């Protein structure tokens with residue numbers, strides 16, 4: 003009495019699936035000032051100045067750099083807000099998203 007019979011529970015499936023994740027990617031360009039890229043990373047992605055500097059330099063040297071990984075809605079909205087922040091100031095700065103493997 004009181005004991006749960008788990009002998010036939012081997013085929014139970016989890017009820018919730020893990021959400022698909024997306025990378026936000028910072029693309030290098032020849033025109034956006036370095037300091038501006040850092041400002042966007044600090045404001046939208048809540049990075050410290052040091053972290054923002056390293057990510058900005060990685061994008062500059064490698065052509066692009068993964069900034070962070072989020073669920074789809076959050077990745078889309080952060081990439082849009084960050085790209086818009088550049089546009090509003092006349093910079094061609096672009097953030098894209100890609101599915102995480």
Ligand code: TYC
Nearest residue numbers: 029030031034035036061062
């Ligand atoms: N390459 C830009 C410059 O030399 C700076 C920059 C770095 C722009 C990273 C975008 O993702 C970027 N002014």
